[in-house]
Amino acid sequence: ESADAANEQGGATNGDISGAANGDISGDTNREPLVPVRQTSRWQDVFSSLHETVQVVQAFSHGAVLVVSIEASDVSSLHLVKTVWPDSTIQQLLRHPKVAALRLASTCPETAFWSTEFAVGALPALIVAWGPQSAVVMRERKMSPQKVVAQLSTALDAVAAMPPSACHSRGRALQARYLHASQRHFRPPSPPPIYDALAEERALVAQQDAQYAASLEADEQAAAEEAAAVHAALEAKAQQAAAEAEIAAAAATAAATAEERRELRIQKAEALPHEPPAAADVSSVAVRTRGGVRVSRRFMCTSSLRAVVEWLEGLEPDSEDFDLAANFPRRLFGTNDLDETLESLGLHPTASLFMQAREEEEEEEGDE
Known part of the structure; x- marks a missing residue:
């Protein structure tokens, strides 16, 4: 039985494709089998038909092991047909739900795609690919079933240890290249154009002109950026100087005001x-200053509270504005009390006060 005849039968042997092979690459990658096959006694049924190649590649992108056999009409290919493929262990492995297999004749147009994709040389060749980058091409003249079993088992063990998404990127890229090749009916790319020395020289001159223009533009842009940077630096320096002058003026004004006060x-x-x-x-009147110093002085009981404040300001002329407060009973004397007499404020015959910063929360401190 030749590989050409087997490929002609392949189109009607595998039935419907479901799961990841239906084109739903973003679907559930854990559904099994990826490319179901009929459980029949015909060993040919383990291979998908040619019109199902896209589904096979999609199954590969979902984590299946990709198996592609390229065979010719020779003794080695006949050995595969008679000895390798009918082997029961190989049949069991190829029917595994994580295996997607194709079998192509050397005369099939698609063979050129797979041969180029995996650098296949002599035929027959068995391609086994799995995971994000692993692939093996077996080219033995008389391939033994044991070697095929070992290679398929190795690939399946590796796939079992990977998440199904591990091969998504590789599978998508492979599918894109396959579809692009199929649009050309798997014909090789057009040959390169005939060498034209004059055209090459013109292209080189044009390239050099473009590079010179780009270099000139880059130099002009760099010069403009440098000038802008210098201008920005000068402007920033001027702004800083103005700000410093403003701060100095404000400080001088504040110092003058403080000195006047x-x-x-x-x-x-x-x-x-x-x-x-x-x-x-x-x-x-005894007063504890904000510095913790206790001072005292006598005043006429008819003197105003302002006299006490002016006496304290004379002792600490650089202090901030303050109010006077008493602890027992708790009372704060504000600016409205400054013109009241000590007697009317209850500060006669003696008073114990402390200085408190104006608008500052009253401190729970007592006089000694």
Whole structure:
């Protein structure tokens, strides 16, 4: 029985293709079998027919082992037909749900595609491919069933250890190349054009002109970018200088304002009446400063709270604005109380106060 005759029978031996072989590459890759075959006694039925090649490649992309046998009308090919393919172990392996097999005659147009794809030389040849990049081409003159069994078993063991998606990219690429070749009816690509020295010279000149123009454009662009960078740097420097000048001016203004306030505080403190001696109408005021220092002074009970504040500002002329507060009872004296007398505020005959930053939350601290 020749391989040519077997290929003519192949179109009617395998029946319908289902699962991944129906063209649904994105479907469930775990369904089995990938390329089902009839469970008959005819060994030819384990091979898919030629019109099912696309489905076989799709099954390969879903993790099946791809087997392609290319045979001729010679003794070695006849050995495959008589000895290898009918072997029961090989039949069992080829019927495995993870095997997709093709059998081609050397005269079949598709043979050129597979021979080119896997660099097949002498025939017959048995191609076994699996996984993302593994492939073996067996070309022995008299291939033994044991070697075929060993190679198929190795491929199936490897596939079993891989996820079904491991061969997606390789299978898709193989299918794309196969479809492209089928559109040419598997004819070899057109021969390269006849060498034309003049055309090559013109092309070389055009290429050199294009390269020179591109280089010139790149130089001009680089010069423009450099000029823009210099301009941006100068502008940034000018902006930085302006910002620094503004900050310096603001700092100078703030310093001048602070100095004016300091001088004014000192003047007000010096303008206060002399501290009166202890008497019934004299209030004794003790204050803990924000620095933790305790100071005290006597004031007439008719003196305003502002006099106490001006005395304290004279002691700490550089301090921030503050209010006075008492702990027992808890009370905060704000700006509205500055013109009230010490007596009216309950700060007579004695008062124990502490300084508190204005708008700062009251601290739970007591006087000694």
